[in-house]
Amino acid sequence: MRVAVVVMETSHHRDTEGRRHIERLAATLTEAGHEVSVFCAQWWGGNSSRFEPDEVTYRGVTVEPAEASFCTRLPALLAKYRPDVVHAFPAPSSALRAANAGAKLARAPLVVEWFGDHDEPVSNRAMGAADQFVAPSELVQTQLWEAGADSERTTVIPEGIDMDLVRDVAPAESVDVVYAHPLDESANIESLFLGLAELRQKGWSATIIGDGPERDTYEREAADLRIDDRVDFVGSCDRERRLAIYKGAQVFVQTAWREYFATELLWALACGCIAVVEYQAESSAHELVEHRDRDFRVTTPQEIADAIVASADMDHRTVDESLADYDHAAVVERYEALYERLVDEYGLF
Numbered sequence: 001m002r003v004a005v006v007v008m009e010t011s012h013h014r015d016t017e018g019r020r021h022i023e024r025l026a027a028t029l030t031e032a033g034h035e036v037s038v039f040c041a042q043w044w045g046g047n048s049s050r051f052e053p054d055e056v057t058y059r060g061v062t063v064e065p066a067e068a069s070f071c072t073r074l075p076a077l078l079a080k081y082r083p084d085v086v087h088a089f090p091a092p093s094s095a096l097r098a099a100n101a102g103a104k105l106a107r108a109p110l111v112v113e114w115f116g117d118h119d120e121p122v123s124n125r126a127m128g129a130a131d132q133f134v135a136p137s138e139l140v141q142t143q144l145w146e147a148g149a150d151s152e153r154t155t156v157i158p159e160g161i162d163m164d165l166v167r168d169v170a171p172a173e174s175v176d177v178v179y180a181h182p183l184d185e186s187a188n189i190e191s192l193f194l195g196l197a198e199l200r201q202k203g204w205s206a207t208i209i210g211d212g213p214e215r216d217t218y219e220r221e222a223a224d225l226r227i228d229d230r231v232d233f234v235g236s237c238d239r240e241r242r243l244a245i246y247k248g249a250q251v252f253v254q255t256a257w258r259e260y261f262a263t264e265l266l267w268a269l270a271c272g273c274i275a276v277v278e279y280q281a282e283s284s285a286h287e288l289v290e291h292r293d294r295d296f297r298v299t300t301p302q303e304i305a306d307a308i309v310a311s312a313d314m315d316h317r318t319v320d321e322s323l324a325d326y327d328h329a330a331v332v333e334r335y336e337a338l339y340e341r342l343v344d345e346y347g348l349f
Helices: 017-031 068-082 092-107 138-146 163-168 189-197 215-224 240-249 263-270 301-311 320-326 328-346
Strands: 002-006 033-041 057-063 086-088 110-113 134-137 154-156 174-179 206-209 229-234 250-256 273-277 295-298
Touching: 002 017, 002 068, 002 092, 017 033, 017 110, 017 328, 033 068, 057 068, 068 092, 068 206, 086 092, 086 328, 092 110, 110 328, 134 138, 134 328, 138 154, 154 295, 163 240, 163 263, 163 320, 174 240, 174 263, 189 206, 189 215, 189 301, 206 240, 215 229, 240 250, 240 263, 250 263, 250 301, 263 320, 273 301, 295 301, 320 328
Parallel strands: 002 033, 002 086, 033 057, 086 110, 110 134, 134 154, 174 206, 174 250, 206 229, 250 273, 273 295
Antiparallel strands: none
């Protein structure tokens, strides 16, 4: 299929999870053999309006993310491209309405990827433009309904992972507990640290993956609780290093206050980690472990400590093949099925 992805400001302009997510989707669709072009404000140097890193074609609608100019030019460019499907980021509202106008000119359905972390409100008029909304989790789908989306026009398709990479990476040295999240105000490592502090008299080790503005604060908290000698802050780490750490770990603890989709938890589960998930009202992490009997859902630091102790007697694994349903290929198939249904329905009108 020919897919036009519309995101006025890419992650090169504003680095958010939702923008990275839709760019990963464009790359995954391209790897699956689809022709994908991302229509955006230019973020690369030079005079060319096209840029093709890693097989994905980026088409500069404007040189800068100038909203009025972008919205004026986009419909005609989409019509000229003649996509089978237009897949758009939901903000700003004017760009979503322009994507809808271009989709109508191209006689193509409009899919809106609603990751949930855009901070601009989406107008009712723009909400009504979508033929289908895609959310990464049930939590975000509920937020979509609250924003005014018709329940029949929403579906959940999760983030994907690379199971071949999971299988290929060798485990790192053994560690009892691992945590991964940007070290920002939503990380909530305090819950984990308080749980670990309850286990001072037991032998354990913990690795913290991630970096961010609150790293110094969390390092001080570990020191104040007198557990810093057993907590290793290793920074951001690339994907292979993260997987190696997960495969060497027994437990992955998830405590962050906000997760539109708990991507790192999913990778860790695929690497065989036992999950200890602290319930948070703004986190979808618990959705990944609801129907699994090897993992723990908790609400307090004491319960985190109890779960870590209980996990010590469970077998250590380095791959969980039950997570193959989240492999990139399986996730792409879900998008393909959605696209095919919408294209068929669109052809009836």
